[in-house]
Structure formats: structure tokens, C-alpha cells
Amino acid sequence: MKALQIESEGVSALRDIPQPAPAAGEVLVRVRHVGLCGSDLNTYKGLNPLVSLPRVPGHEIGGEVAQVGTGVPADYAPGKRVIVMPYTSCGQCSSCRKGRVNACRSNRTLGVQQEGGLAEYVSLPYEKLILNHTLEARHLALVEPLSxxxxxxxxxxxxxxxxxxxxxxxxxxxxxxxxxxxxxxxxxxxxxxxxxxxxxxxxxxxxxxxxxxxxxxxxxxxxxxxxxxxxxxxxxxxxxxxxxxxxxxxxxxxxxxxxxxxxxxxxxxxxxxxxxxxxxxSRNATMADFDAVIQFLEHQDNIDALISKVFPLNQADQALPYWAAERAHTLKVMIEC
The missing domain is CATH 3.40.50.720 (NAD(P)-binding Rossmann-like Domain)
Known part of the structure; x- marks a missing residue:
């Protein structure tokens, strides 16, 4: 499958990488839209100390269920649209024990401490997917940053x-x-x-x-x-x-x-x-924050004003250089897969 990789400082390229298969409890997500974040731009500029290269960026993801592994609830049927919650939590550290899993000491965010979602497919635990058919498909990738x-x-x-x-x-x-x-x-x-x-x-x-x-x-x-x-x-x-x-x-x-x-x-x-x-x-966001943003966006009629520029996946290697040059005038760069 095609994926964007940040290979070294100032260098990003489209590459063919193996398509993942969903393990037990996982869902294979067909990625539809990915928003680029400031952390992705910092990775591209060599300013993100949390990232080792090469890295597939992208944690602001909207997509649809393509395939499910064993043990996944029936609600996650192929074709259902999903918003990705891109963080992990260990359940053991002081933050997790206090219920503040968004600040987990061992968090591994997609596109930062692990490979991200700027690819045709990504496989994730079903608990990290929020089913949603009330928002437009392109708006699903806006939920995480607003959260x-x-x-x-x-x-x-x-x-x-x-x-x-x-x-x-x-x-x-x-x-x-x-x-x-x-x-x-x-x-x-x-x-x-x-x-x-x-x-x-x-x-x-x-x-x-x-x-x-x-x-x-x-x-x-x-x-x-x-x-x-x-x-x-x-x-x-x-x-x-x-x-x-x-x-x-x-x-x-x-x-x-x-x-x-x-x-x-x-x-x-x-x-x-x-x-x-x-x-x-303040770090990351909680499920309650995601839910609040979804409710907020359901009543907004100017959501597209948040999207400054859209690149198709086959031009995704141009997206980070564009944003680096136009950051002062750019709010959100999105990749449409």
C-alpha cells in the first residue's frame, strides 16, 4: 500500500509498505482523510525529539472499517465510518491510575512514537475507534485536533x-x-x-x-x-x-x-x-472531549473554513513542504486518501 514517510529532515516521500492485517480485537481502517499536525511539521523540520526516522506521520484520521479481526463487536461492520483516537495508555502509571489516561507516561501517539496513519490502511484496536455517521467524511479528521x-x-x-x-x-x-x-x-x-x-x-x-x-x-x-x-x-x-x-x-x-x-x-x-x-x-484529549467536539461540529455550518488546503494521497509528498512555506497563512492541511 502507499504511505507517506518522513525519511530525514526536510525529506518526505511516498513509499510502498506492507498492508497490515487486523489481529484479534483490531479493525483494519481504510483511511479516507488525514490532517497534518504541528507535530508532523516539527518531525519534518527535525524539531521533534520524540520521533525516530523514517516515520509515517499522521494521527488526525478519519476513515471507514475495511475488515475486522476476531473478537471485534458487530457494530464495527465494514463500511462504518470511524474517527481514530490516536493515543495509547498503559493502565499502570500514576496518570492512568488517576483516570487521566490522556497523560499516560508511556503514551505512544500514532505518527510520533509509532507509525502513523498517513497511508491507505491502518490497523487499530477497536476501542480506539469512534463510530460516526453524523459528520461529513472529511470532517472526521478534524475531531482530534479540536478535541x-x-x-x-x-x-x-x-x-x-x-x-x-x-x-x-x-x-x-x-x-x-x-x-x-x-x-x-x-x-x-x-x-x-x-x-x-x-x-x-x-x-x-x-x-x-x-x-x-x-x-x-x-x-x-x-x-x-x-x-x-x-x-x-x-x-x-x-x-x-x-x-x-x-x-x-x-x-x-x-x-x-x-x-x-x-x-x-x-x-x-x-x-x-x-x-x-x-x-x-494540558495534553492530548479524552473520550469526553472527542464526544463534545462531535456534538459541537454537528451544529456548525462553516466547518470547511478550517481546512486550508487538501492534497490527494499521490501528492502527499508536497504537503509538508507546502505547509512549511505557508504556515503563517495555513490553518489545516489535509490529505485525502
């Missing part, structure tokens, strides 16, 4: 009346915008791209602020009655946005980091104490 943003809103305990700043309106940030609005927050979207903040306004943001403006903090204070945000969700992953999140949070506010910085971050830590902030990390 990561929804999970950040859950980590921030966003509730009705909370003023929420989301720093960065890429795909994860867009999910955080939608998630925070879904849970009742009044969302302020912050990004340097006017196109992305304009789109954020259609996905639940009440206000948009240009992150490159000189008076960002003053604008945020003006929009939050001079207090600062109850919740700040950082979805960029730069040292300056990590520290900005602390500055924009109100006293007794909450800060959630869903981006992660590739360089060390220096803080004036007195604000942690003076503001008595809750500072939280």
Missing part, C-alpha cells in the same frame, strides 16, 4: 461568565476558542493573523485582538473590566507567549499551557504568588 483545544478549556475549568484569552488561533487554539465558548466563556482570540482571528469570531470568540499590537495588555484589560482574564490558554509554544499568559491572567486566575516551548522560559515568578495563579499543563 485537544477542548481539553485545554476543560483543564482551565472554563464556565459561564469566565473571560478567557486564547493566545494563538492555529488549529489547537481554534479548538480552545470553540471549547471555551462551548462551556460558557467569553472568549478573546489573540493572534498575529487577521484571517485566523476573524475565523475565531465565527467559532465562538466574542472579541479579536492583534497579537502584534503594541498595546495588547491594555486591550485585554479594557475587555476584562480592568481585571485581566479569568483563564488564559496558551496555544503557541513560544517563550514570550508563555510569559505573556501570566501577564494577561487576573488575580486568582488560571493559566493553561497546551503549546510547549522549544527553548527555556524565564519568568518573574512573583506573579505566580501575588496573583495566586493556577498554572496547568
Amino acid at each position: 485537544v483545544g477542548f481539553h485545554a478549556a476543560v483543564r482551565g475549568r472554563v464556565g459561564p461568565g469566565d473571560k478567557v484569552v486564547v493566545i494563538g488561533c492555529g488549529m489547537i487554539g481554534m479548538g480552545a476558542v470553540a471549547g471555551a465558548a462551548h462551556y460558557g466563556g467569553q472568549v478573546i482570540a489573540l493572534d498575529t493573523s487577521a484571517d485566523k482571528t476573524a475565523l475565531a469570531l465565527t467559532f465562538g470568540a466574542a472579541h479579536a485582538v492583534d497579537a502584534s499590537a503594541a498595546d495588547v495588555q491594555a486591550q485585554i484589560l479594557a475587555l476584562t473590566d480592568g481585571e485581566g482574564a479569568d483563564v488564559v490558554i496558551e496555544a503557541v509554544g513560544l517563550p514570550q507567549t508563555f510569559t505573556q499568559a501570566i501577564d494577561l491572567a487576573c488575580f486568582a486566575g488560571r493559566v493553561v499551557y497546551v503549546g510547549y516551548a522549544k527553548q527555556p522560559v524565564s519568568y518573574q515568578t512573583q506573579y505566580f504568588n501575588l496573583k495566586e495563579l493556577d498554572i496547568m499543563g
Whole structure:
């Protein structure tokens, strides 16, 4: 079968690899759509320390059941459409014992610590597949990245009346915008791209602020009655946005980091104490987050606006170079298999 491999830094190519067969408890999924994630782009650029090369990328996957192994429930019949939950959990580590399996110490995400789904077929345990026939086929691959943003809103305990700043309106940030609005927050979207903040306004943001403006903090204070945000969700992953999140949070506010910085971050830590902030990390997503996103998307009529560019599988080797060159103007690159 055909698959895209990232072979070395800056080099991706279509290759023929063996087609998997479903083992007991597994489903062979015919891959229909795969979204490219920032982790895939970092792998391509040689910036992902979790990946060894060559690697088949891709963990944002929508497809359909092609074949089932023994022991798979009858609901997973050939032709049924599925959303892939691309994480693993060991069941033994401290995170798993606390029920937070999304943060499993031994997690192996598709396309990162193991081969991904940017191929014609992938075989997975049926428990990792969500059956869905309410969304358009191409929208199934959007559920996972939006779920990561929804999970950040859950980590921030966003509730009705909370003023929420989301720093960065890429795909994860867009999910955080939608998630925070879904849970009742009044969302302020912050990004340097006017196109992305304009789109954020259609996905639940009440206000948009240009992150490159000189008076960002003053604008945020003006929009939050001079207090600062109850919740700040950082979805960029730069040292300056990590520290900005602390500055924009109100006293007794909450800060959630869903981006992660590739360089060390220096803080004036007195604000942690003076503001008595809750500072939280956010990783992956839970089944509840996936379910919430599916319900959200079922009532959206502008979902296609999230998809910037679609490549057919036979041109998939062009997708990562395209995104690397056009990242500032690109929200989601998708491969149609």
C-alpha cells in the first residue's frame, strides 16, 4: 500500500509498505482523510525529539472499517465510518491510575512514537475507534485536533461568565476558542493573523485582538473590566507567549499551557504568588472531549473554513513542504486518501 514517510529532515516521500492485517480485537481502517499536525511539521523540520526516522506521520484520521479481526463487536461492520483516537495508555502509571489516561507516561501517539496513519490502511484496536455517521467524511479528521483545544478549556475549568484569552488561533487554539465558548466563556482570540482571528469570531470568540499590537495588555484589560482574564490558554509554544499568559491572567486566575516551548522560559515568578495563579499543563484529549467536539461540529455550518488546503494521497509528498512555506497563512492541511 502507499504511505507517506518522513525519511530525514526536510525529506518526505511516498513509499510502498506492507498492508497490515487486523489481529484479534483490531479493525483494519481504510483511511479516507488525514490532517497534518504541528507535530508532523516539527518531525519534518527535525524539531521533534520524540520521533525516530523514517516515520509515517499522521494521527488526525478519519476513515471507514475495511475488515475486522476476531473478537471485534458487530457494530464495527465494514463500511462504518470511524474517527481514530490516536493515543495509547498503559493502565499502570500514576496518570492512568488517576483516570487521566490522556497523560499516560508511556503514551505512544500514532505518527510520533509509532507509525502513523498517513497511508491507505491502518490497523487499530477497536476501542480506539469512534463510530460516526453524523459528520461529513472529511470532517472526521478534524475531531482530534479540536478535541485537544477542548481539553485545554476543560483543564482551565472554563464556565459561564469566565473571560478567557486564547493566545494563538492555529488549529489547537481554534479548538480552545470553540471549547471555551462551548462551556460558557467569553472568549478573546489573540493572534498575529487577521484571517485566523476573524475565523475565531465565527467559532465562538466574542472579541479579536492583534497579537502584534503594541498595546495588547491594555486591550485585554479594557475587555476584562480592568481585571485581566479569568483563564488564559496558551496555544503557541513560544517563550514570550508563555510569559505573556501570566501577564494577561487576573488575580486568582488560571493559566493553561497546551503549546510547549522549544527553548527555556524565564519568568518573574512573583506573579505566580501575588496573583495566586493556577498554572496547568494540558495534553492530548479524552473520550469526553472527542464526544463534545462531535456534538459541537454537528451544529456548525462553516466547518470547511478550517481546512486550508487538501492534497490527494499521490501528492502527499508536497504537503509538508507546502505547509512549511505557508504556515503563517495555513490553518489545516489535509490529505485525502
